[in-house]
Amino acid sequence: MDALIPFTTSGSLVDCVDKKMVVMLRDGRKLIGVLRSYDQFANLVLEDSVERIHHGAHFADIPRGVFLIRGENVVLLGEVDLDLEDTVPLIPVTLQAVIPIHLEDLEARRRRDAQKAKILYEQHGFCREGGEGDGY
Amino acid sequence: MLIFSVFKTLTDQEVTVELKNDLCIKGTLKSVDQFLNIRLDAIQVLDEARHPHMMAVKNCFIRGSVVRYVQLPTSAVDTQLLEDATRREAMNQNKR
Numbered sequence: 001m002d003a004l005i006p007f008t009t010s011g012s013l014v015d016c017v018d019k020k021m022v023v024m025l026r027d028g029r030k031l032i033g034v035l036r037s038y039d040q041f042a043n044l045v046l047e048d049s050v051e052r053i054h055h056g057a058h059f060a061d062i063p064r065g066v067f068l069i070r071g072e073n074v075v076l077l078g079e080v081d082l083d084l085e086d087t088v089p090l091i092p093v094t095l096q097a098v099i100p101i102h103l104e105d106l107e108a109r110r111r112r113d114a115q116k117a118k119i120l121y122e123q124h125g126f127c128r129e130g131g132e133g134d135g136y
Numbered sequence: 137m138l139i140f141s142v143f144k145t146l147t148d149q150e151v152t153v154e155l156k157n158d159l160c161i162k163g164t165l166k167s168v169d170q171f172l173n174i175r176l177d178a179i180q181v182l183d184e185a186r187h188p189h190m191m192a193v194k195n196c197f198i199r200g201s202v203v204r205y206v207q208l209p210t211s212a213v214d215t216q217l218l219e220d221a222t223r224r225e226a227m228n229q230n231k232r
Contacts, residue, residue, distance in 0.1 A: 008170070009173050011167075012166075012167045012173070012197065013197060022192075024157075024159075024189070026157075026202070030189045042173065042199050054188045056188075059189075071199070074199045074202075075157060075198070075199060075202045076155070076159075076197070076199070076202070077196060077197040077198075077199075078179075078195070078196035080192050080193060081192050081193065084194065088188075090188055090191065
């Protein structure tokens, strides 16, 4: 196994430390913060993190402070390009404006998924889905 | 270990990764580790309108456990060689 060490997660994330990163979680949340630490399971520590809520071209941030994310919940870790970030055509709005819409979005998605699962189970012989983390 | 080796030979190739949440990302494969975690450079998200948070991201790390498919360039994979290697690995495994 010694020959594999240069290819470990720990080798590949070292250049992301102290950079502004966006993390997608398995439950669909997006966190943005400065990556301070990580390990071979992709457990991550984010400092000065915010949870970003998107709706179409609008977004709002909820401050979350320091976040330790257990690796199994990580989908994707992206480096935020600071120059590109300024040119992105997204519109910041207040949290109050976006939260009710966001809750509606979540509810709509939950209903759609439930309906899809029902059809797959009843008409197409699939087994039931929807246990925790089953979508991944 | 075989598939890990295959991915290692594919570094610097253009691949498309489809995640289990239906997000599709095209980019240059930069590195792979033993969990099949993937580093992509110069990424391009298919259906960017549905994933606005990815607009400012140019390179990313994808956890192996959330990958559904990886689409590889046909020219970069020698299936004959891969088949032989698979048989050889299976044979070695039987010996043990």
